[in-house]
Amino acid sequence: DGGITQSPKYLFRKEGQNVTLSCEQNLNHDAMYWYRQDPGQGLRLIYYSQIVNDFQKGDIAEGYSVSREKKESFPLTVTSAQKNPTAFYLCASMVGKSGNTIYFGEGSWLTVV
Amino acid sequence: AQSVTQPDIHITVSEGASLELRCNYSYGATPYLFWYVQSPGQGLQLLLKYFSGDTLVQGIKGFEAEFKRSQSSFNLRKPSVHWSDAAEYFCAVGGNNDMRFGAGTRLTVKP
Numbered sequence: 001d002g003g004i005t006q007s008p009k010y011l012f013r014k015e016g017q018n019v020t021l022s023c024e025q026n027l028n029h030d031a032m033y034w035y036r037q038d039p040g041q042g043l044r045l046i047y048y049s050q051i052v053n054d055f056q057k058g059d060i061a062e063g064y065s066v067s068r069e070k071k072e073s074f075p076l077t078v079t080s081a082q083k084n085p086t087a088f089y090l091c092a093s094m095v096g097k098s099g100n101t102i103y104f105g106e107g108s109w110l111t112v113v
Numbered sequence: 114a115q116s117v118t119q120p121d122i123h124i125t126v127s128e129g130a131s132l133e134l135r136c137n138y139s140y141g142a143t144p145y146l147f148w149y150v151q152s153p154g155q156g157l158q159l160l161l162k163y164f165s166g167d168t169l170v171q172g173i174k175g176f177e178a179e180f181k182r183s184q185s186s187f188n189l190r191k192p193s194v195h196w197s198d199a200a201e202y203f204c205a206v207g208g209n210n211d212m213r214f215g216a217g218t219r220l221t222v223k224p
Contacts, residue, residue: 004156033211040122042203042216043157058211090156094212101147102205102212104156 003027004105006091011110013078013085021076021108023091032074033092033102036060043090049074078110086112115140115206119215126194127223134189134218136204145207146187148178150200151217157203163187174198196222 004025013019025032031050035043045058049068063082068074074093078085091105116139126132138144145164149157161172168180178189187204199222204215 035214040219042119043214045211045213048211056211088154092157100145100207101159101162102207103159104149106156107154109154 004091004093004103006089006105006108009106009108011108013110013112015112016080018077018079019085019110021078021089021091021110023074023076023105025072025074025091025093025105027093027095027103028071029093029095029103030071031094031096032068033094034058034064034066034074034076035090035092037088037090037107046076046089085110115144115213117204117206117213117215119202119204119218121218122216123219123221125221125223128196129193132189132191132194132198132220134202134204134220136187136189136215137185138187138204138206139185140206146178146180147205147207147212148172148176148187148189149203149205149214150174151203152200160189160202194220194222196224198222 007022033048034046044060046064047066049055065077089108092102094100094102118137147162148160151157160176161170163170163180171177176191201217201219203217
């Protein structure tokens, strides 16, 4: 089945550690996105990428990093510089570069302990 | 930059009653507009979208939305709500580079 796979679904991290969230899509979509969702709040854009080997910061990129070495993969690293990393993270993708429907993965819960 | 406002954080309706969720956007050109629904702990599912043409768009699960350029609005409606519609609803506006989401409206359905 085609879709967007995020892993792990649940992740616990100790303070001061980096952690990487995986996002893989087999939809042959060009653009990929990472959003953060906090309880009772909307989605905030962290990073997005429209083509391989290129990505742009969103509204809350500080403390995060990404890479886009392959079209189907867009991993997000939450670094120790992110002060409040506990959140629900959603990966998404879209065919083309703009103006089309965004499709979402099932999300990853990150808890810092 | 584009932005989206959903004025209602939480709405409660009785099962069988009609529903309207409000969405206002800010965008310099003709926007691409979307409504998504999210169940707890899950990703977002597309309900409907507007790109151009007929300003009244039909979506899945009996939802519809109307684009009103003069009011910069894209309100979501359903004539008769079912208990399974209880969820979080997000309006979004897309442009040339990315997509922005509203803060969401949580819908509670009373029996």
